Amino acid sequence: MAILNLLEETRFEKLPVAIYPGQLAASIQVAHRIAKVISDNNLEGRNTVLGLATGATPMAVYSELVRLYQQDGLSFKQVITFNLDEYYPMLPDAAQSYVAYMNQHLFDHVDIDHNNIHIPDGTLNEDDIPAYCLAYEKKVSEYGGLDIQLLGIGRTGHIGFNEPGSAPNSGTRLVTLADLTRSDASPDFGGKENVPVKAITMGIGTVFKAKEIILMAWGQKKASIIKKAVEEGISANVPATYLQLSDKVQFIIDTDAASKLTRFDTPWLVKDCLWDDQQIKKAVIWLSNKVNKPILKLTEEDYNNNGMAQLATGRGPVYDININIFNKIQHTITGWPGGKPGVDDSQRPERAEPAIKRSLIFSPHPDDDVISMGGTFIRLADQGHDVHVAYQTSGNTAVWDHDAMRFVEFLMDFSNYQQLGSGQLELLYHDIVGFLNAKQPNQADIDVIKTIKGLIRKGEAIAGARFVGLHNDHIHFMDLPFYETTKTQPSVNYDRDIEQTKALLKKIKPHQIFAAGDFADPHGTHKVCFDILYNALKQLRNENEAWINDCWIWLYRGAWHEFEIHEIEMAVPLSPAEVERKRNAIFKHQSQKDKPVFPGDDSREFWVRAEDRTRETARAYNKLGLAEYEAIEAFVKFTF
The missing domain is CATH 3.40.50.1360 (Rossmann fold)
Structure with a gap:
């Protein structure tokens, strides 16, 4: 058998x-x-x-x-x-x-x-x-x-x-x-x-x-x-x-x-299933897309003809199943990603209280925050939450050499214009030019160029976060050590990265954390950053940090991949004006425009990917029979 x-x-x-x-x-x-x-x-x-x-x-x-x-x-x-x-x-x-x-x-x-x-x-x-x-x-x-x-x-x-x-x-x-x-x-x-x-x-x-x-x-x-x-x-x-x-x-x-x-993705096509809530949600969404009907228009015939007769018989009538799933999806939609104060939150993805939350956004690279969840970032700041952003790495490898030269030459011209003593700067400039002229493909930059490129991305990140509404004391640059050591060492100890992350968490004591859950990132940085955060949180829990029991963690995805609709637990709709504000925040990252150093296999600019992705999510919700929005940013709650 x-x-x-x-x-x-x-x-x-x-x-x-x-x-x-x-x-x-x-x-x-x-x-x-x-x-x-x-x-x-x-x-x-x-x-x-x-x-x-x-x-x-x-x-x-x-x-x-x-x-x-x-x-x-x-x-x-x-x-x-x-x-x-x-x-x-x-x-x-x-x-x-x-x-x-x-x-x-x-x-x-x-x-x-x-x-x-x-x-x-x-x-x-x-x-x-x-x-x-x-x-x-x-x-x-x-x-x-x-x-x-x-x-x-x-x-x-x-x-x-x-x-x-x-x-x-x-x-x-x-x-x-x-x-x-x-x-x-x-x-x-x-x-x-x-x-x-x-x-x-x-x-x-x-x-x-x-x-x-x-x-x-x-x-x-x-x-x-x-x-x-x-x-x-x-x-x-x-x-x-x-x-x-x-x-x-x-x-x-x-x-x-x-x-x-x-057998894993659509198991109802090959065997009888254990129909838990998540499986039912996934199957009904799949069926809706398969037969090209909104959820509330699905019929018993649709179920029977597409491998879901067992569900229709065991949990039917099918209209009750449809209504239940429709309501579950509808309840993921919220314009209050920090929770709406003073209302019944039993059907909402985030808690109503505390009304003002300390929100900490972890951004693996200096632009992941605005690319991946820029609209939600703006919404949190506009709604008065105590928002912090932490840039986990410098992102210095993703800056073109010619951009680094442009900034150095600006500094040279500025120092000459101001009649500043620039002898040491001129020596540094000649060292940089000499290195870049002889640089081989994939050769690691010398320290001064790494610093320059890191400062370029730091300045862009500050500009983007300020545009959203943050003050400098709420913008944190972690420069986690692994980002440099993994380039030169075959095996890396992440203890210093974890300790640094713990220190920031203990300082802010956030009510909610937003972290990159896009592990399809081709560079692997997102996964490493998440693992560091996960281990920091685990250690803090073991150290009996009381605040951590009230801290919720939301995962976002960005330029590389999106959550499936059945996975989404919080969907933040964006108006046309918010989409434009998000785009302008992404534009602050000029070194990643028009063509980033590491574009992956997608030739579109990051802002275009971000807008297309969030519009596709909105269309997917609308196709299921939900309201039509300009764009939607999606999140999944992580439990550790």
């Missing part, structure tokens, strides 16, 4: 998928599978031939393999490796090379014979590449083929660097990288313009020859492409779908990467 139930749940999935609660547990499992093959072959005196991948996905796998070597005696002397790919052109000692990656994460820490390591050569003349690729293929075959091939998956659906359009029988070759692939790689190269346009990659046909293929994926950013690869038909537009043709493949993913698979 259990097998039949599992088959029913997974009937949309066209290949085997193993799901783990987190990437660490999954990575350890993969590492142990590899280690068993190596150990078995070592006992029989045979070589083990591994196809290896790079990037963030397999890091924990390699870490566990290193541990197994160092602590459990796993030997790599009989292991031969072939890496999937390499950028072209690429020097092997460049920081972005896959040679450097593999040495750093695996090869330098185990007893592998370096003659047994094969990584595509990014230094070849382009005319020599076809013959080199044929020889690479031949060498794999001479060793008897790959025992295990590790794969990640890109957001274009590429495996290796087999981009959309690749053939299922393709071999090792030189390819042109997709624009999205280059955008995803841009933080490692100091901008997309520095990412190589081409790469050498094993082909899909080469991958298919492996005795065992393991594709790994972690996090919500991979959820959409995993759904396509697993559930949709085979298509050259998503090369990973070719893996459906193999009986030797398994996808190993975490729960976040699995979140859009049918």
Whole structure:
């Protein structure tokens, strides 16, 4: 019976998928599978031939393999490796090379014979590449083929660097990288313009020859492409779908990467559900969008024809379900994000009392506050709350070099105009010019340039917060240490960041906190900042800080991602005038206009993204049958 139930749940999935609660547990499992093959072959005196991948996905796998070597005696002397790919052109000692990656994460820490390591050569003349690729293929075959091939998956659906359009029988070759692939790689190269346009990659046909293929994926950013690869038909537009043709493949993913698979996202389509309140809310909203009707117009036939007959029978009549969900969504809408004083707050997202709240907005970068919740920020200040904003990092990496030069040259001209002694300033200026003229892609700035860029963003943040209505003593610049140390150290201790956050929290004792919950941020800064805040709050609770029991935490999202409608617990509508005020607050961040240093895969300016996102949320509410607003900013309450 259990097998039949599992088959029913997974009937949309066209290949085997193993799901783990987190990437660490999954990575350890993969590492142990590899280690068993190596150990078995070592006992029989045979070589083990591994196809290896790079990037963030397999890091924990390699870490566990290193541990197994160092602590459990796993030997790599009989292991031969072939890496999937390499950028072209690429020097092997460049920081972005896959040679450097593999040495750093695996090869330098185990007893592998370096003659047994094969990584595509990014230094070849382009005319020599076809013959080199044929020889690479031949060498794999001479060793008897790959025992295990590790794969990640890109957001274009590429495996290796087999981009959309690749053939299922393709071999090792030189390819042109997709624009999205280059955008995803841009933080490692100091901008997309520095990412190589081409790469050498094993082909899909080469991958298919492996005795065992393991594709790994972690996090919500991979959820959409995993759904396509697993559930949709085979298509050259998503090369990973070719893996459906193999009986030797398994996808190993975490729960976040699995979140859009049918059995998790819309489970009522494949099995009987436990219909709790949140599941009902999600299903009714899904049904409303599916049949393109407002919630209050949904019928029993709509329920029955779309996998929700069990809900209609068990919780019906359906009109009662519709009214209940409509009211729940309506009660998320409030023009009083700090609570409306003197009213019944039982159906409102925020408490009525205290009437004047101390509100603390944490902004990971100096513009996340106004981009993500600028309208709510304005509303809180206008309604008289004691609003503070804390900028957690300097954001100095997101300033163009030419903007830094413009400010330095302004200072030079100002000092000359005022006839100030500027000898030391001139020396500093020449040092800056000399460094920037010789600067290599992704090279860290010298300290004085970091300071200048940080001050640029600080000035913009002050201008934005003042425009909203804050005084200087309510604007806090934390400059959390991790932001600099993570650029130079492989592992970072966050104790100082946590202590600094605790000190600010104890000073303000907020009634409500707004924090970034947009963990799709491509730089990872939002997640780190939230983890620091979470640990600070946990420690304060353990230290019996009384105020913390009355502190509510609201998560916002911004330029990268939005909450699903069924997740939203507070929706703050904005008038056209408030949308314009928010836009003007964002405009104070001039260094992020017209093109930010790290735009991600969205070419729109941040203010455009913000307005489009909030208008889309308003349209989504209206489509469900709610009132029509100009824009809506959305929040989810976090309980710790």
